[in-house]
Amino acid sequence: MPGLLDTEAIRKDFPILDRQVHDGKKLVYLDNAATSQKPRQVLDALSEYYERYNANVHRGVHVLAEEATALYEGARDKVAEFINAPSRDEVIFTKNASESLNLVANMLGWADEPYRVDAETEIVITEMEHHSNIVPWQLLAQRTGAKLKWFGLTDDGRLDLSNIDEIITEKTKIVSFVLVSNILGTVNPVETIVRRAQEVGALVCIDASQAAPHMPMDVQALQADFVAFTGHKMCGPTGIGVLWGRQELLEDLPPFLGGGEMIETVSMHSSTYAPAPHKFEAGTPPVAQAVGLGAAIDYLNSIGMDRILAHEHAITEYAVKRLAEVPDLKIIGPTTAEDRGAAISFTLGDIHPHDVGQVLDEQGIAVRVGHHCARPVCLRYGIPATTRASFYLYSTPAEIDALVEGLEHVRNFFG
Amino acid sequence: MPGLLDTEAIRKDFPILDRQVHDGKKLVYLDNAATSQKPRQVLDALSEYYERYNANVHRGVHVLAEEATALYEGARDKVAEFINAPSRDEVIFTKNASESLNLVANMLGWADEPYRVDAETEIVITEMEHHSNIVPWQLLAQRTGAKLKWFGLTDDGRLDLSNIDEIITEKTKIVSFVLVSNILGTVNPVETIVRRAQEVGALVCIDASQAAPHMPMDVQALQADFVAFTGHKMCGPTGIGVLWGRQELLEDLPPFLGGGEMIETVSMHSSTYAPAPHKFEAGTPPVAQAVGLGAAIDYLNSIGMDRILAHEHAITEYAVKRLAEVPDLKIIGPTTAEDRGAAISFTLGDIHPHDVGQVLDEQGIAVRVGHHCARPVCLRYGIPATTRASFYLYSTPAEIDALVEGLEHVRNFFG
Amino acid sequence: MYQEVILDHYKNPHGRGLRDGDAEVHHVNPTCGDEITLRVKYDGTTIRDVSYEGQGCSISQASASVLNDLLVGKELADARQIQETFLELMQSKGKIEPDDAMEEILEDAVAFAGVSKYPARVKCALLSWMAWKDATAQALGGADAERKTA
Amino acid sequence: MYQEVILDHYKNPHGRGLRDGDAEVHHVNPTCGDEITLRVKYDGTTIRDVSYEGQGCSISQASASVLNDLLVGKELADARQIQETFLELMQSKGKIEPDDAMEEILEDAVAFAGVSKYPARVKCALLSWMAWKDATAQALGGADAERKTA
Numbered sequence A, B: 001m002p003g004l005l006d007t008e009a010i011r012k013d014f015p016i017l018d019r020q021v022h023d024g025k026k027l028v029y030l031d032n033a034a035t036s037q038k039p040r041q042v043l044d045a046l047s048e049y050y051e052r053y054n055a056n057v058h059r060g061v062h063v064l065a066e067e068a069t070a071l072y073e074g075a076r077d078k079v080a081e082f083i084n085a086p087s088r089d090e091v092i093f094t095k096n097a098s099e100s101l102n103l104v105a106n107m108l109g110w111a112d113e114p115y116r117v118d119a120e121t122e123i124v125i126t127e128m129e130h131h132s133n134i135v136p137w138q139l140l141a142q143r144t145g146a147k148l149k150w151f152g153l154t155d156d157g158r159l160d161l162s163n164i165d166e167i168i169t170e171k172t173k174i175v176s177f178v179l180v181s182n183i184l185g186t187v188n189p190v191e192t193i194v195r196r197a198q199e200v201g202a203l204v205c206i207d208a209s210q211a212a213p214h215m216p217m218d219v220q221a222l223q224a225d226f227v228a229f230t231g232h233k234m235c236g237p238t239g240i241g242v243l244w245g246r247q248e249l250l251e252d253l254p255p256f257l258g259g260g261e262m263i264e265t266v267s268m269h270s271s272t273y274a275p276a277p278h279k280f281e282a283g284t285p286p287v288a289q290a291v292g293l294g295a296a297i298d299y300l301n302s303i304g305m306d307r308i309l310a311h312e313h314a315i316t317e318y319a320v321k322r323l324a325e326v327p328d329l330k331i332i333g334p335t336t337a338e339d340r341g342a343a344i345s346f347t348l349g350d351i352h353p354h355d356v357g358q359v360l361d362e363q364g365i366a367v368r369v370g371h372h373c374a375r376p377v378c379l380r381y382g383i384p385a386t387t388r389a390s391f392y393l394y395s396t397p398a399e400i401d402a403l404v405e406g407l408e409h410v411r412n413f414f415g
Numbered sequence C, D: 001m002y003q004e005v006i007l008d009h010y011k012n013p014h015g016r017g018l019r020d021g022d023a024e025v026h027h028v029n030p031t032c033g034d035e036i037t038l039r040v041k042y043d044g045t046t047i048r049d050v051s052y053e054g055q056g057c058s059i060s061q062a063s064a065s066v067l068n069d070l071l072v073g074k075e076l077a078d079a080r081q082i083q084e085t086f087l088e089l090m091q092s093k094g095k096i097e098p099d100d101a102m103e104e105i106l107e108d109a110v111a112f113a114g115v116s117k118y119p120a121r122v123k124c125a126l127l128s129w130m131a132w133k134d135a136t137a138q139a140l141g142g143a144d145a146e147r148k149t150a
Ligand SMILES: Cc1ncc(COP(=O)(O)O)c(C=O)c1O
Pocket: A260, A282, A283, A284, A285, B033, B034, B096, B097, B098, B099, B130, B132, B133, B178, B180, B181, B182, B207, B209, B210, B230, B231, B232, B241, B373
């Protein structure tokens, strides 16, 4: 199969992939859209940080504080380069992608004109968003009186942009959408949406949680105003997310959380705020986790995001083909590997996904079942839930074969 | 010295304490109020989590997801027990204490009556708060029109409660104050404040960031409504904080961040929220960090919080005595070890704290200098900054001696 | 966890379908989309019928079938004891090994013991039982019935 | 980092005290509370005086003293070159080892090379220099002077 990475070598970096479950079954980890596993290099960076450099960052004059600060800010440099940000000061560390998205929604709710979202204005999302890119906007709409609108889906799991001019209008202040869907796998047509948003002067926020781990990212090429993603899905630790935002916006927009680190000067009567990114990083940041994310980025770069993309494309192509051989299996989302990421949702006849997942698990195969935090997609396609297999740089064709065999077993079991 | 722990044994658990800085100087780490060091047991728990159990939590049916969920929720049990919470469901994991405090402020801003903070109501804090317990309330006051009031300080670094009945009134909705000051070391009289707050029906939020690491905590005995603290100061990882809140309040109050995990059911038109604590935990939580915090709690319990308190009290008593011998040294805050924690701020004649800190650092002694995120305290005492030495369970009398010698050197250097 | 008994009930559910009743409830497990509509029919305090319709996983479907088997024809007090025993078993996190006494009460339902080890699935097993409890409260007068159960 | 030269300037600051000037500025470093009030006096484009008053650490105080030494009596263009060279040195993160040419320009100020390794202290060293730049812009007509410096 052309395009595949040397997974034998790569898998050696991931201690957990050697694990056996259920009395000696080899672990087949196909739940990468939920979270990725971590290479030894990232775990070593975490341990080294705590064993040698740990201190609170910023403003310390002792060695550990200087070193910890350099490591933390060095991680910011790595992220900035990874996403081709024009400036490192545009990279805000959060706790996860959900916080990043809530941060944008809250900034806009408290902003002055021209950014302010209020009862006269509209917010646009899509029906294939993760709950983390739905609920913050529902809350913002409730709190401000703004109207929430969304793009629907076509039967084959793509955005229905046929009415784009009615959805995105002069009233639209913000359009927030997912680059790669975590449930359907769809890769969305960024350019079309951004062009229309720019026409009407709306800001654009892109949820890149399922993109940043899997493909080269270039925030300048995306032409978005904000891009959010999360560390744990890209070989990094839990507890760290990123929000990239355009510098002028970060300067103009109000802070969200208040506290240490985000201030310039405080008196009991009033406070002024530090310039971005610190303005948006209240309290002791996830220092070790940023360092770990930096190590994850080094790791991904050492393999090459282009090559990771090619590998996953090959694996996805193979998976789509093999899954088509399973009787009664129906893919929910694009049925080819074109413009799709490495997460494949499906139903298997009448067998409930919980049963599919459980019987696969008994064979050591870890998939996710449920609505994948994207319940509107399930509603749209009239299904209670799906089974989702999702791949990453260490996934192999043999694991796809194991999945297909496992599904045969599921069918016999409940047949 | 009675009450001391076996620091020789304890220090073996902390790899970083063996470190040498500036070409062979032994590290003397006296910056524990900024962040604590981590024992091997916590680092092992983190590595083990990532190497064996890592998965996204909740709703997964595969082995790793079940195990990761059990570990994450098990950490919640440990925290609940550690603070004597009536119910584990009252323990919310956040990213740090700052987020915990912002969470309370935001919940009250969006709440319905009787909790709602608005232009008719008042918020009470104190002049010795950390910026993380000032700025969220300033922001809330700005956004709602509520009035922000505060208790001042006496000359010897204690809360001036002489006008308590004028400060806390029928209009007060929330009183938020620090249990142990990170800059002055003062331990505040919780009971007096809580009693008055209860009289007028105001909620009470306690910032226990500098208390939870150092003394037995009992949220029921405190009689507060919310208690916030942070993992990295109590031998835990960065990237994790805790908010404890009374169950009825958590049920009644609105969510803050929206997203995955915090919902019950989502449609494009509206969503309903999961019961607490999940209602307040949007997105993938800091799973590994919660597990690490759980391990930190196990570690602290294995030594005993009573014994840690006694150790630090002895060390602080010794430090106060030794520091009194340094000419021109003036303690900012209580000058005895009574009702004070293990953080001691001081000035040294006219020598600027930055210079004190830097010259101490050259001798391997790590202290913090500046306003310690409590600038109003510096303003109150008319000083630009202080030098702060702060201790923990691994601090030794010999380290205090090193500090005192170091300060002599500073005086000679700039004399 | 998939005992033969469970699979049998899943493939051939007993008493499935909606029939006449005194009260009807609709319960949903939002995390996995399991749904049940359930009706109870009482004759004084004797359970005359429990009829249901639903969709969901094998565990939730089999559990409804077992419930129908166990409860129809029983006196309310006995049914309550069965329900409580089943709840206790399901909340045991795999720590209760059903003994003879429990087997006497729960019959086929002891097959669900293994499910209690899987927190994500416990809710599925309990869905119909919670629905039954709720429907019973409605049929026999809410608050009063509730108080007796608590 | 505490070169003898720096300590000397700290203990015996040159030109300290506020004297007559064309413009006055007040700059603060909020993270550590360093403060300076600084006045400039021009004679055409010749710097007649830089007078100042302030509180802060040895680095910020010594740096103001060195500034006074270096700039008083200079032509504006030369002063600008000195200021820019000092800025470059301070932003070098310890990577510039001052050569003879730099030493010619900066004189005593090369002693601050070691400070550039300490990010937390660079702002202290630059405080008076930023204040001077600002005061000069005010004295000689803001926007215009600013543009030339950029
Ligand atoms: C008293 C006090 N409150 C709040 C905080 C904020 O904690 P964090 O920075 O972990 O959010 C700190 C520590 O910095 C503190 O000392």
